[in-house]
Amino acid sequence: MxxxxxxxxxxxxxxxxxxxxxxxxxxxxxxxxxxxxxxxxxxxxxxxxxxxxxxxxxxxxxxxxxLSGGSGHSEGFGQLLFNSAVVSLGATVLAIVLAVPAAYALSMRAFRARKRVSGWILSTYMFPPIVAVIPIFVFVGQLGLMDTYAALIVPYAAFNLPIVIWILRSSILQLPFEIQEAAMVDGASSWNVLRRIILPLLVPAIATAAVLTIVLSWNEFLFALSLTRSDAKTAPVGLQEFTGMYGTDWGNITAAATMIVAPILVLMVVLRRQMVAGLSFGAVK
Amino acid sequence: METTATPSRSVRKVGGVGSARRQHSGAGPVSGRRRRDGARVVPWIYLAPAMIVLLALTVAPAVFIFYSAFRNDNILGGVGRFVGFDNFVQAVTDSSNQHSFLVTIGFVVVVVILEMVLGFALALPLAAQTPANRVGAALMLLPFAVTPAVAAMIFKQLLNPNYGWVGYYLGELGIAKGADLLGNPTTAWMMLVILDVWQWTPFITLILMAGLQAQPIEPREAALVDGATPWQMFRHITLPAMAPFIAIAAVLRTIQAFKTFDPFKILTGGGPGESTEIINLGIFRVGLQSFNIGLACAMGVLFLIVLSLFVPVMLRLIGRRADPEEM
The missing domain is CATH 4.10.280 (MYOD Basic-Helix-Loop-Helix Domain, subunit B)
Structure with a gap:
């Protein structure tokens, strides 16, 4: 050897x-x-x-x-897990619906501003959440949306958009252009090209982007801490309240922690390569 | 991809209205004035929903903080007034804010360097494609897959001076028995760095591992035939070939490290005292706990300016790789 x-x-x-x-x-x-x-x-x-x-x-x-809301908790932890799930799935659906057409536009060869727009969208990734949370706290308050699912779904979708658009755009660019070209020669509109040709081929990339958005939304803490009180409170925020003034039940805390972590752990291990590729903006294949 | 790109490239070079005919003949299916205008408007229609959301959630907040940074609004105390640069003066001169900025930069520099070095050291043995390493790569990912807020909570329990595993087993080993590792600024910082390194080194490792696995073996074989030492091969073949992966991992990790909030909030809450209050916690405390919106926004503006220095680097590294033809 x-x-x-x-x-x-x-x-x-x-x-x-x-x-x-x-x-x-x-x-x-x-x-x-x-x-x-x-x-x-x-x-x-x-x-x-x-x-x-x-x-x-x-x-x-x-x-x-x-789960039954024992040891001094008014609500069961199941409700918080449910809130987390609603917010994560909602943010994911919104992000994908917004990102697919955007990624398609940014892959169009005749679209001259695509370089600048792609760059701008990518640059919003560096926008620190702490800088956004204060204005969004004020906006959400004025709109009367404090402690609602929407108050988390829209920001989560927005903050994951750069990564999602980037993943989808690079996979559209990897498709052979001839497929689109052939359809356009046959007179298909760009909408039909997107819906009938690109979308079916994009399913794996959409799945990767969706799982990534679910994970990052599920894990989010700062916005959930700032914009929810009880009705829309997510599991990671609820977990922090287990350390109350009446002492700490470690068994309960770790059981709750395990329930937060378990679904993410499984998703990440199963889709390891896709996760790393996505989080590095497709720089790693 | 390269061949199909040729027509559109020629179009872009010519540019302007006169290029419409070229574009027409080059791209093929476009016919008539209606479709030509369409080609210019359609992408914007597809982009509009995403851009509206991004504008509302990043540009609008940015405008808000630039505006509020010059006022003394308080969420509880009604409408404030224009105060000029007072907030900026306070953000820059206040010693606890200065401390926040400095420790933030210190934290980012330390964890990024540590994680890059450790990440590379772990990626080298992990890159060999063996059955054991398949298990290893899955195990490697686990800390990274733990929800950061949960990870911080778990560390807090492990470090509990009365009941924590760390204190107990360190005591058994004869070191630091029952020490309150979070109660002392120096050790509190060490614990925060350890938590970050534990959680994020896997991210670096897995990027660099993928990079190493993508390297062709021929240059190393040739160098071996020419009698190169392992160090020479690493220094002159592996390292240069890995440069783009190293750069991307470092830039992404730097940006993420600047956003770190959960572990500090949960593990130390900025303490003991204000010793571990990084800028993210400082802005949170001033803005959302003391409701001094003006000062928090001024700090936010300064933070945003510092971070925006990384944008060109990120665009160049990621943009070029994702779309070599364009960027």
Whole structure:
């Protein structure tokens, strides 16, 4: 075996050191996640005992208690998860509906402003949410939309638009132009080209962009913290209130945390390549 | 793609109204004045909905903060008045604001450098396509997949001085028994950096891993035949070939790091004292907790100006890669 990657003894040693570092990192990196999962299934009373208890009979009572609104919570955590789901899916649908035609326009070869408009849309990615949240807080208040789903759906869609448009646009640019050209020669309008030819071919890219938007909206904290009180409160914000003045039930917190993280974790692991490609604006294929 | 691009490229070079005929003959199907005007208007119609939303959620807020930065409006206290540059003077001279700006930049520099170096070090062994590495890449992603607000909450529990695993096991090892690692500015900063590195290094690693896997093997084989040392091969072949991936990862990560809010809000809340109050927390406190909108907007304007310095770099790196023909 003398490939350029595993050549000399020196590089073999380096390879071993590198792999050791990699696996050490991976194992240590799992500890917080392991802590969350283990604590969430510990029986009441030993969740935060010191020294930590490693052998115990697993229980789902923490999950049941959190979902039923036990231990000092007025609303069940299920309602907060539902709010998170509505907001994430709403933002995703809105972002995709806005982005598909926009990405198509930005892929048109005859559209001379496309470079400038693409650049502007991309540059809005750097716009810091903290700078937007104060004006949006004022606007939402004046529109009477405080603590509604809409107050989160529209900003989430907007802040994910650059990434979504960028993903869709690069995949339209990768389609063979001849397909569009042939349809146009046959007299198809641009709308029909988009609807009948591009859209079916764009489904995988739309799926990637949609999952990315769901994940980023589900995880969002700043806007949810600022623009909701109770009716539209999302799960990550609700989780923070578990540390109340009556002490902290670690079993409940970690059960709630696990329920927030689990769906995202599954989506991300299954669609790892697509996620990284999307988050790097398609720079990595 | 290259061949089909030729007609439109010639159109763009000619430009102006006179090019309509060229465009016509070049692009093929366009016929008559109606379609020609259509070709100019249609893209804007497709773009309009997305642009309206983006204008409403980024440009309108930007206009609002530029306007409000010169006034002393208070959400609770009714309508304020024009106060000139007072807010900017306060934003720049106030020592806690200066501290916020400085620690923000310090935090970004430290985590981006750490994550780039660690990310590269992890990507090198992970790039070899072995069965074990397929598992490794999935495990690598896990911290990155944890909701940031949840991750901060979990770290807060792990670091709890009375019940946390970290304090207990460090104590067992004879180090820092029962220490309140979040109660001291230096260790609080270390914990924030560790949390960020834990969560975001995987992002860098996976980008660089994809970059390494895309490298052709021939140049390295040739160099090996010519007797190059591993370091020479890394320095003169791998590193230059990886430059675009490194640049993109660094720019994206820098922009994201400047937006960091959740871990600071949840893990330290800016404390102890104001030692870890980065600009995002400062603006949040001044604007949405003290409702001093004018000052918060002035800080926002300054922050926006700093961040906009990165726009040209980002456009060049990402724009060129996504659409080499155009940018």
């Amino acid at each position: 003398s490939s350029p990657l595993t050549g000399t003894t020196g590089s073999k040693v380096r390879g071993v050191v590198g792999r050791a570092f990699l696996w050490l990192w991976l194992v240590i990196g799992l500890i917080p996640i392991l802590f969350m999962l283990l604590t969430s299934i510990k029986p009441a009373g030993i969740a935060n005992s010191i020294p930590p208890v490693w052998l115990f009979t697993p229980t789902v009572r923490n999950y049941a208690s959190v």
